[in-house]
Amino acid sequence: MKSFFRFAVLALVLVIVAMVSGLTAMRFAIHGQEVAVPALVGLTPGDAERSVSGLGLQMFIERQYYSPQVPEGKIMSQLPLPGTKVRRGWQVRVAQSLGPTRVTIPDVTGESEHAAELNIRRRGLDVASMAQVEAPEIPADQVMAQSPTANATQLVAPKISLLVAEAAPPQAFVMPSFVGQPLGSVSRTLQDAGFRLGGVSVASIVEAPEPGTPGQTGVATPPAPPVQPSPASIIVSQFPAAGQKVVAGTAVSFVVR
Numbered sequence: 658m659k660s661f662f663r664f665a666v667l668a669l670v671l672v673i674v675a676m677v678s679g680l681t682a683m684r685f686a687i688h689g690q691e692v693a694v695p696a697l698v699g700l701t702p703g704d705a706e707r708s709v710s711g712l713g714l715q716m717f718i719e720r721q722y723y724s725p726q727v728p729e730g731k732i733m734s735q736l737p738l739p740g741t742k743v744r745r746g747w748q749v750r751v752a753q754s755l756g757p758t759r760v761t762i763p764d765v766t767g768e769s770e771h772a773a774e775l776n777i778r779r780r781g782l783d784v785a786s787m788a789q790v791e792a793p794e795i796p797a798d799q800v801m802a803q804s805p806t807a808n809a810t811q812l813v814a815p816k817i818s819l820l821v822a823e824a825a826p827p828q829a830f831v832m833p834s835f836v837g838q839p840l841g842s843v844s845r846t847l848q849d850a851g852f853r854l855g856g857v858s859v860a861s862i863v864e865a866p867e868p869g870t871p872g873q874t875g876v877a878t879p880p881a882p883p884v885q886p887s888p889a890s891i892i893v894s895q896f897p898a899a900g901q902k903v904v905a906g907t908a909v910s911f912v913v914r
Contacts, residue, residue: 728754761808803820
């Protein structure tokens with residue numbers, strides 16, 4: 658019995674030792690993959706790339722800013738900060754200095770969106786963002802405002818944001834019913850309201866022969882000539898149907914009799 662007890666205690670001790678050894682090895686394996694982020698501020702992109710790649714890290718130039726203090730082309734900020742412990746393969750994001758401002762911000766207000774973008778890019782600048790707003794009194798696609806303003810000197814980034822006029826959406830209406838009304842008066846109403854008259858067709862009417870009518874001996878009766886719509890024709894159906902939402906300029910078609 659004592660031998661069995663000693664054997665059980667020894668087995669338990671061995672299991673505990675194995676677990677502690679495994680956890681220790683895992684901890685060393687995990688922390689063995691960590692490195693400290695080097696200081697990159699003040700380096701050129703090439704030197705910074707070599708510095709991080711030697712540690713198994715990656716570098717990405719996220720943004721560029723004007724700076725009278727940091728020489729052009731040098732790294733001016735970084736994330737994560739120097740000394741931060743990260744895993745191998747981590748990406749270090751940096752901002753690069755463009756040096757002092759040497760570009761003149763053009764005045765693109767009043768130009769079209771396309772012309773303004775060409776004017777900006779021709780000067781080595783970029784469009785940061787472009788917002789649109791409805792402005793009925795200003796032609797659509799025209800630049801209403803910009804930031805920074807023209808000839809600004811205190812620039813942070815080589816980008817310009819634009820505010821562009823947007824065409825107002827066409828006014829929506831609910832289609833009324835024209836059934837039972839003369840085609841002529843309805844046509845004038847549509848034109849006055851800004852709509853167009855679409856196709857007009859005449860409803861086909863099949864007349865059954867009266868009983869006892871002479872001549873019904875199997876001889877085909879020649880078809881009657883087609884009836885042409887006139888202003889006095891009465892509307893029997895329409896498209897779009899009454900109650901549907903339509904916009905100005907929509908063509909409305911009718912069937913008349």
